[in-house]
Amino acid sequence: MYNFEYHEPSSLADALSAIGSAEDGKLMAGGMTLIPTLKQRLAQPSDIVDLAKIAELKGIKREGNSVVIGAMTRHGEVATSDVVKSAIPALADLAGNIGDPQVRNRGTIGGSICNNDPAADYPSAVVALGATVITNKRRIAGEDFFTGMFETALEPGEVVTAVSFPAPEKAAYMKFRNPASRYAIVGVFVAKTSGGVRVAVTGAGACVFRQNEMEAALEKSFTPDAIKGIEVSADGLNADIHAGADYRAHLIGVMAKRAIAACG
Amino acid sequence: MTSPVSMTVNGKAVTATVEPRTLLVQYLREHLGLTGTHVGCDTSQCGACVVHLDGKSIKSCTILAVQAAGGTVTTIEGLAKGSELHPMQAAFREHHGLQCGFCTPGMVMSAVDLAQRKSDLSEHEVREWLEGNICRCTGYHNIVKAIQAGAAAMGSAKA
Incomplete structure (x- = not known):
């Protein structure tokens, strides 16, 4: 990897000033994507600002009916948290199946959603649960946060601090x-919320998206059979060495039915 | 661009002067001479480089040495007490949980992290946990048996 200057601020304010004065700086959360990227020389930042020492x-924590997770909280902590397990067991389950135990001991929720890998798990939970992404500047509806492949609504100088x-x-x-990388070829997060049913799909397209037709069917009847007749189009879906677009389209239906069944 | 990076490795305070881009595994192997930690894939897939940082297993090929500064690291060299093997190492020997041995340091370090969480392990739990450790000899059968036995031994040693 190319060399860089390393900064380890202990407050968000110091992190912002370090990134602001860097020529081409990069924030680092858990580093589970950034370090492999640097090792392959796919990026050459002048400065790395490590967020690991920022307690805030x-x-x-539980806030009313919501669970608020700090951006630098690691997957392993979410997976084993009693607060998450009791309020949103599906989220603990998702976190506990990201990568492998060693990756879960380093990777963070903030890093995952800011990187917005098309095959990442967390974006589906953020969209399906109607979560709010909290930054140092504003609150962004989960659905508006993910804007495209590896792209988010974040502006320069904006840092995710938590997700509610x-x-x-x-x-x-x-x-x-x-089977090798443990990334989702297709992942479907189904949630029945007070605001309605949401079905969010990751891994299949350029970015997480909602499956509106399934949501409408599930509003009427929240059962796997309710979406039986829905044909998912392969148009615009990802095709690569792991799976073709038609296969991914098929998997969306299969994973959605399994998720609905698992909701009980 | 180099600077001194200090941490505690296997109970000893150590310092080495490295660049920010130096990986923890390079720090351990090339600067401290602790070559028991292996580099298999170098892409955080295989788990040959697993060490403990502040009590948790991590892949030392995917963390910078500067990120571990001030932390407590345990490598495979830090498990045995003199000539007495750690219960997990003893279980790997007893159950022949290795063939070529290349993945073994990472397997043992990963297994110790699991066993610290739970001592009565099912085969399924062990196999799930080994998601991030790959054995090219495909000798998983005895590795799984060794980890179950090692975890039980660690549990009864604690009790």
Whole structure:
């Protein structure tokens, strides 16, 4: 990897000033994507600003009917958190199936959603649960946060500090994993919330998206059979060495049915 | 661009002067001479480089040495007490949980993290946990048996 200057600020204010004065700086959360990217020389930042020592970005707390998770909270902590397990077990389950135990001991929720990998797990939960992404500047509806492949609504100088997830009535996440990388070839997060049913799909397209036709059918009847007749179009879906677009389209239906069944 | 990076490795305070881009595994192997930690894939897939940072297993090929500064690291060299093997190492020997041995340091370090969380492990739990450790000899059968036995031994040693 190319060399860089390393900064380890202990407050968000110091992190912002470090990134602001860097020529081409990059924020680092858990580093589970950034470090492999640097090792392959696919990026050459002048400065790395590590967020790991900033206490205000960490931790999980219950606020009314919501669970608020600090951006630097690691997947392993979300997976084993009693607060998350009791309020939103589907979210704990999702976090506990990201990558492998060692990746879960380093990777963070903030890093995952800001990177917005098309095959990442967390974006589906943020969209399906109607979560709010909290930054140092504003609150962004989960649905508006993910704008395209590896792209988000974040502006320069904006840092995600936490994600607030309202607890659903029922929810479940099912993914068809790549057997080597454990990324989702297709992942479907289904949530029955006070605001209606949401079905969010990751891995299949350029970016997480909602499956409106399934949502409408599930509003009428929240059962796997309700979406039986829905044909998912392969138009615009990802096709790569792991799976073709038609296969991914098929998997959306299969994973959605399994998720609905798992909601019980 | 180099600067001194200090941490505690296997109970000893250590310092080495490295660049920010130096990986923890390079720090351990090339600067401290602790070559028990292996580099298999170098892409955070195989788990040969697993060490513990502040009590949790991590892949040392995917963390910078500067990120571990001030932390407590345990490598495979830090498990045995003199000539007495750690219960997990003893279980790997007893159950022949290795063939070529290349993945073994990472397997043992990963297994110790699991066993610290739970001592009565099902085969399924062990296999799920080994998601991030790959054995090219495909000798998983005895690795799984060794980890179950090692975890039980660690549990009874604690009790």
